[in-house]
Amino acid sequence: MTRFVMNLCVTPRFHLPTHLLPAIRLFSFVGAMFGFLHLAATPDLLWLTVLSVLINCSIGPSVPVSDALANHYNQRNLLDYGKTRLWGSLAFVLGSTVTGKMVEVFGPQAIILLAAFGLLATGFWTLLKPSVLPENDTATQPVRPKLSAVMRSKEVLVFVLLVSLIQGSHAAYYAFSSVHWIKSGVSDAVVGYLWSIGVVVEVTMFALSRRLFGHWQVQSLFRLAALAVIVRWGLTGWSIDVGVLVFAQSLHGVTFGLAHIAAMRYIQHQPSDKLMAMQALYNAIPLGAVMAILTMVSGELYSWLQGDAFYVMAALGVPALFLTLPKNQEQNVGVTAKSAEIAQGE
Template identity: 30%
Template sequence: MPYARLSSYYFFHFAALGALVPFWGPYLLERGFEPVAIGGLMAILMGTKIVAPNLFGAVADRRGERMPIVRLGALMALLSFCAVFWSEGVWLMALTMAIWSFFWNGPLPLMEAVTFNHLGARVSRYAQVRVWGSIGFILVVLGVGWWQQQAGSGVVPIAVLVLFGGIWLSVLVIPDRPPGDRSSGERSQDHDEGEPEPSLVRHLLRRREILFFLAACLLMQASHGAYYAFYSIHLEAAGYSQSAVGALWALGVAIEVLVFLRMHWLLERFSAHALLLVSLALAVLRWLMIGFLVEILALQIIAQTLHAATFGVFHASAIHLAHCYFPGPTQGRGQAAYNSIGFGAGGALGSLSSGLLWSGAGAAWTYVAAAGFAALGFVAVLLSKRRHLGAGL
């Protein structure tokens, strides 16, 4: 298995996320954009995940190969991002962000499928590859936080451009891997071997447990909208320095790294369904702590450690379920559905709603709404009718 090459992709992809998520909002604010506009622009980053993963996944599943499409997407993201430096005004910035985020978001679910195919029977070890994404995020958050404090927010797009270049170089050396044979225990019990793949995908998406699973993913990511769009702004308004903001972001992901390293142990001992419930419950607590107790550093440290659960445990459990729910030739579209509905529709909903609430209702009630999304996600998981799809589900 090309462990180092797979890990390098996750390193650069999530390092770029580390330059974007904590610092893009303050960068846009410094360029003169209003909070409502920032919420809308951040929603574009999430919204392209609705279309791009499905389009990339459909093309890859139809062609029977993934890496050539991943490489094209990485190159187009790198080239189109250059327009950020000359984009003035909300509409031009929106168009620019829509283009480069489309090509940046599209390849990720294909890489998830390729990674799982390389892992084969060792799917519980996925987190040990994915952890390098968290390491990249931490290093960039700390580095860009320090650099931004020295030189201003103009360094943020420079950092993102360099990291997009790293993504493109990393995918050039990753070999493709078609879906392998799935054991009978891993197959969906509703899977008909003779059923055409597009029809099978539609059939899978009508299943009760999959619908509730995807709804929970959407709601969890919607709950993160205020965090991704306004957490840095919220901290700076409360008096935290840019270095402290970067350190708090890095802390959350550092604790997440420890979870990823032990995620295979958790999945071998607890069901992915139970881990989703715990993650959603802790998300409710986390958003209320951020919304109402931002001035208390000790509680913000605790809130950031909960990122290990609200993102790390949730994502690893969810992607494990998505891999099992969508077998064989449906892998690309299955991972695309998880990414587009959860990170795409959910992230866009969270960013838009938080942007609207921030100026009107205020920060505290924006995070109350985030906690409400997570609580609804908890209910969605409880309402799902689980069926036996394999061990650890």
């Protein structure tokens, strides 16, 4: 809820490209400070609660702001967003592995220390001056649009609903897949491999996204992701056979990776004054509020339906398959993406 509120109220204020790098520095150092303060809080529950809210006030906006910075450089044809984003997935794997080893040796208090040092390292890393600084698109400072005005747009509402259905379908997977597989007799080692497969195909999708889907329309990318949602969660609910689960996990690169790339491409080609507002909405609603609500719903569904709860997640892909972005916006996004591809080739 903290991240949801912060992304609605604070993130849109960093609407100029020149705001982005200072914002990342601020959130990194402030987040690290709150992380280190956790060490002095144990075992006071009230103090821990306050610090948890404060650290999420820092981490919440840092994700969309860093994505917006990557989008800015992508718009200027200085980087490939997919190849840049894959480092986030690799860092997730490395961070999880290192944290697990550290906890075995030093206990769970190592988690907070590693998180705080990670934020601190990020802050110092951003002090290095990039060879090409973010710059505003125009000489005059654009007026920051009100988030409520942006949300009243039909195309934005369709976009938010579409991404909410696709990304929200992962709620039962994130919360209960390991529990379900282990209860069904799948070994802990195999469960670990299944999670690894999901991350590997996600990284591969980010690395090859431009080559494989560079000329696809955003609408087509979302439809493919929605179809993969139906197939993936349908198979996950239907069978615990390892071969079936391996195939289902291989679709993570489409249900999450390709859907995220489609969302970023859609946001990248918004008017510059709306870009940060769209980035904030994407992180606040589909990846924040909707995911939180569906995770709670998944808890009730799993206690009632067990593995059949995944069929409900599969059903979320059906309306997503038929939701259509406004025609004129979709054409603009596709044409611009193709032009950028040609420009980069030249």
